[in-house]
Amino acid sequence: MIGLTGGIGSGKSTVAARLAAKGAIIIDADQIARDVVEPGTEALVKLVERFGSEVLAADGSLDRARLAELAFETDAARQDLEAITHPAIAAEFLTRLAACDPDAIVVHDVPLLAESKAKDPKRLPDYPGVIVVEAPLETRLRRLETRGVLRADAQRRIAQQASDEDRRALATWVIDNAGDLDALDAQIDRIWPEIVALAV
Numbered sequence: 423m424i425g426l427t428g429g430i431g432s433g434k435s436t437v438a439a440r441l442a443a444k445g446a447i448i449i450d451a452d453q454i455a456r457d458v459v460e461p462g463t464e465a466l467v468k469l470v471e472r473f474g475s476e477v478l479a480a481d482g483s484l485d486r487a488r489l490a491e492l493a494f495e496t497d498a499a500r501q502d503l504e505a506i507t508h509p510a511i512a513a514e515f516l517t518r519l520a521a522c523d524p525d526a527i528v529v530h531d532v533p534l535l536a537e538s539k540a541k542d543p544k545r546l547p548d549y550p551g552v553i554v555v556e557a558p559l560e561t562r563l564r565r566l567e568t569r570g571v572l573r574a575d576a577q578r579r580i581a582q583q584a585s586d587e588d589r590r591a592l593a594t595w596v597i598d599n600a601g602d603l604d605a606l607d608a609q610i611d612r613i614w615p616e617i618v619a620l621a622v
Contacts, residue, residue, distance in 0.1 A: 428555030431562030
């Protein structure tokens with residue numbers, strides 16, 4: 423299993439899609455985090471028990487913004503949030519990993535890999551290889567603006583994430599995603615045989 427990470431706006435999702443097109447199975451950490459708190463899940467029930475029904479939207483789904491407000495008020499509240507969600511995320515990750523073909527090339531897409539490793543090195547697997555996707559700051563800001571993110575908000579989000587240097591310290595391969603898709607594909611083509619060799 424290979425790790426994949428990159429800062430917001432770096433184009434990590436595009437790289438994941440290109441790897442999937444080559445046959446890799448992508449396990450998306452963010453998607454798992456969303457799935458384990460869907461209506462009807464045990465984790466959502468526990469979140470409501472701990473933080474109150476105000477964390478629910480009108481349709482019964484999780485109001486993530488409201489949960490964040492409540493959960494990050496104190497360290498104790500944040501720890502309660504993590505005690506509920508982290509085991510559910512870990513269990514779902516293992517379920518999805520077990521469902522993969524043993525011979526498949528699995529890529530674990532973890533946006534906050536560097537941050538998670540710095541906080542709790544045991545929380546994530548020791549990957550035999552890690553792909554780090556990079557792009558210049560201005561390119562990232564422009565991409566986020568096209569998604570409707572205000573520039574000031576985009577700058578704030580980037581500042582809250584790990585630095586390029588922090589991510590590079592974990593990298594087996596660094597992909598420069600400042601160019602077009604042809605340039606991106608050329609880089610992926612170049613490292614793909616190495617990924618295959620490490621993933622098996």
